Structures are given as C-alpha cells and as structure tokens.
Amino acid sequence: MAVLKSWRRIVGIVGTVAGALLAYGILTNFSSIHQTASFLSKFTIKELFVLQSTFRLRQPDPLSSNMIVLRMRADPGAIREVPNPNGAIVSTVPAGTTLRPLSEKRAWYLVEPREDADGPSFRKGYVSVSDVEWAANCVPAEMIDLGPGDLFRDCAAAPEMIVVPAGSFMMGSPASEEYRLPDEGPQRKVEITTPFAAGVYEVTFEQWDACQRTGGCGPKEPHDLGLGRGNYPVMNIDWPQARKYVRWLSAITGKRYRLLSEAEWEYAARAGTTAPRPGSGSDSSYCEHLNGLDLTALKLVPDVVDAVGSTIPCSDGYPAGAVVGSFSPNAFGLYDMIGNVSEWTQDC
Known part of the structure; x- marks a missing residue:
C-alpha cells in the first residue's frame, strides 16, 4: 500500500518498495523504491506483524515464464536419466537446442523438448546447470508507424508500451495544494515536444526475474516482502539496478530504452489533468484509480493516521501491494502511475 501525498511522491507503507514504469527510445521510464525506515519506526511490532500477515504468499515458478528460454550451451549436451553426473545419458543434443x-533441483534442471521449437527430439531427463544458459525470448518485432495511444511490444521479453502524445503542462503544484511537499515548486510550464512511449504497467517481478536470469540485472535478488512475485510490481531495487534493467532491454531488442525524466514522468502521470489526485474528485473515485493508504489499511493498523497524517477516504481492497493493472488507467492509458509502488526517473 502506498501513501498518497501528491503526484510526485508515493511512499511505501511496508518498507523499501519499488515499481517500474518504462519508456522507450527518447521515449522512456522505469520505477523503484523509497527508503522508509523512519516511517516504519512509528509502528509497533504488533502492528507490523498484522500488516505482514495480510501479504499474499503466491510464488509463481520462474521457470514458467515465456520471457526467457533455456538452451543447451555444451556441445553436445548430455541429458541424463537422474540428476547425477554419473547417471545414464538418455539423449545428447547440440549447443543452441532450446529446452x-x-x-x-540443486544444480540440475528437469527438461523436455519444447513443443514450439524446431530442433532434435530427445527424451525427458536432467541437464546440468553448467551445460545450459538462459536467454531472452526476444525476436524483435517489425517496426510500424505508431501514433499517440497505439500499443506495441518489441518482443516477448519486453514490456507492453503505449505512445504518449506531445503536449505541455504546469509542472509542480501550487502552494495552496493539500499535502504539497516543499520540493514541488515553484510551478513552471514544461513543453513535451515529441511523443514518447512508456510502459503500460509497472515493471513486474516476472520481467525483472527474466533480466536477472539472463545476467542483465546482477546477482542481487530483490525481496518481495512476502507479497509474491509474478505480476506484482518489482520492489526493493535501487537506481543503478533500474538503469541495468533498461540497458538490458536495449541490448536484447536493439532499441533504445531509458528511464523517463522527472518532467516526462509527471506529464505522463497527470495525463492532462491539473487535479492533485486521479479520478472525478469524489472520495470513492480515488480508490478506483490507485492503490493507496486507505481505509483498508486503517482497519489493520488504527494508528496509521498518527504516523503519516492522513489516509484516503475510501477502500481499495488491498492492504499492501496489488498486481499491476488492478486499477483503472489514466487518460493516457497508463496504470498505477500513482499508488502501489514508487517510480525511479532519470533525473530528480
């Protein structure tokens, strides 16, 4: 769950959290975490335990992802009857064979032929992790002319993107705005002169895990705080890690991915509105558009208002993080631009 303070700052209620909104070419964005140790210190151990006990523990098997493929690196590669280097060899396949x-199981994968891949047939068996490698499932799609609102995906391992139109907006917030932070002014007019593409959803654990499996995002595995991985937004990553992810996307697609600038992010988040929050302005509409610090959290942790000053006056149904795309998109077709988890930008 996130604390709704303004368009620019969403602070995670359960610790360091991160999400990711991506953009592409001169067109980009990605998201991440804010450290909240001082915030957590305002809660009792019992209250934190109550929050933790509500987290989903769903842990999808990362081997099921269609964003990466396992292929034989050894030539020829041995497939054995049992996960033992002395086990009987039931098949051998050349390097490059997809599995x-x-x-x-420890240092072994149980594999079988891929149904959708051309290659030699072989019997199901075990292969040593030292004989195989993970690769991004990325055959770049043909480029076509795109306009504002058009959706595209460069390949299976890349995020779904949408073209955001050019335009202008008042960046920052007026001094009279509720919950305004000191660094949100002075307001100034910003021109976005060129359309750009941004990720439709926050970057998920499944997408991040694909990058990590293939060596693009480093060995450090971000913790999910018990929420679950899969289509939950990735969290507990820092700015250098966020940059590694977009560099990995650039490498596998041959296109230019980068983090959005702060101005691009706020323009995309506002999507043409000057209101401090998404929705129609009614209390109930807030929870249709964002996963924030709301009445759901208030029931779990009654002292939360004393810790953060306010809650959203509605219930979004999620005591903590939500699967990406669980709420309504904004006018540009982007989900979770406010709430759920925070975003990293190229600058600050």
Whole structure:
C-alpha cells in the first residue's frame, strides 16, 4: 500500500518498495523504491506483524515464464536419466537446442523438448546447470508507424508500451495544494515536444526475474516482502539496478530504452489533468484509480493516521501491494502511475 501525498511522491507503507514504469527510445521510464525506515519506526511490532500477515504468499515458478528460454550451451549436451553426473545419458543434443524446463533441483534442471521449437527430439531427463544458459525470448518485432495511444511490444521479453502524445503542462503544484511537499515548486510550464512511449504497467517481478536470469540485472535478488512475485510490481531495487534493467532491454531488442525524466514522468502521470489526485474528485473515485493508504489499511493498523497524517477516504481492497493493472488507467492509458509502488526517473 502506498501513501498518497501528491503526484510526485508515493511512499511505501511496508518498507523499501519499488515499481517500474518504462519508456522507450527518447521515449522512456522505469520505477523503484523509497527508503522508509523512519516511517516504519512509528509502528509497533504488533502492528507490523498484522500488516505482514495480510501479504499474499503466491510464488509463481520462474521457470514458467515465456520471457526467457533455456538452451543447451555444451556441445553436445548430455541429458541424463537422474540428476547425477554419473547417471545414464538418455539423449545428447547440440549447443543452441532450446529446452523446456520443468523443475529445478540443486544444480540440475528437469527438461523436455519444447513443443514450439524446431530442433532434435530427445527424451525427458536432467541437464546440468553448467551445460545450459538462459536467454531472452526476444525476436524483435517489425517496426510500424505508431501514433499517440497505439500499443506495441518489441518482443516477448519486453514490456507492453503505449505512445504518449506531445503536449505541455504546469509542472509542480501550487502552494495552496493539500499535502504539497516543499520540493514541488515553484510551478513552471514544461513543453513535451515529441511523443514518447512508456510502459503500460509497472515493471513486474516476472520481467525483472527474466533480466536477472539472463545476467542483465546482477546477482542481487530483490525481496518481495512476502507479497509474491509474478505480476506484482518489482520492489526493493535501487537506481543503478533500474538503469541495468533498461540497458538490458536495449541490448536484447536493439532499441533504445531509458528511464523517463522527472518532467516526462509527471506529464505522463497527470495525463492532462491539473487535479492533485486521479479520478472525478469524489472520495470513492480515488480508490478506483490507485492503490493507496486507505481505509483498508486503517482497519489493520488504527494508528496509521498518527504516523503519516492522513489516509484516503475510501477502500481499495488491498492492504499492501496489488498486481499491476488492478486499477483503472489514466487518460493516457497508463496504470498505477500513482499508488502501489514508487517510480525511479532519470533525473530528480
């Protein structure tokens, strides 16, 4: 769950959290975490335990992702009857053969032929992790003319993108705005002179795990705080890690991905509105558009108002993080631009 303070600052209620909104070419964005140790210190151990106990524990098997493929690196590669280097060899396949991993056991994968891949047939068996490698499932799509509002995906391993139109807006917030932070002014007019593409959803754990499996995002695995991985937004990553992810996307697609600038992010988040929050302005409409610090959290942790000053006067149904795309998009077709988890930008 996130604390709704303004368009520019969403602070995670359960610790360091991160999300990711991506953009592409001169067109980009990605998201991440804010450290909240001082915020957490305002809660009792019992209250934090109550929050933790509500977290979903769903842990999808990362081997099931269609964003990456397992292929034989050894030539020829041995597939054995049992996960043992002395086990009987049931098949051998040349380097480059794609495999369908079924499970992982210590230093071995149980594999079988991929149904959708051309290659030699072989019997199901075990292959040593030292004989195989993970690769991005990325055959770049043909480029076509795109206009504002058009959706596209460069390849299976890349995020779904949408073209954001050019335009102008008043960046920052007026001094009279409720919950305004000191660094949100002075207001100034900003021109976005060229359309750009941004990720439709926050970057998910599944997308991040694909980058990490293939060596693009480093060895450090971000913790999900018990929420679950899969289509939950990635969290607990820092700015250098966010940049590694967009560099990985650039490498596998041959296109230019980068983090959005702060101005591009706020323009995309506002999507033409000057209101401090998304929705129609009614209390109930806030929770249709964002996962924030609301009455759901208030029931779990009654002292939360004393810790952060306010809550959203509605219930979004999520005591903590939500699967990406669980709420209504903004006018540009972007989800979770406010709430859920925070975003990293190229500058600050």
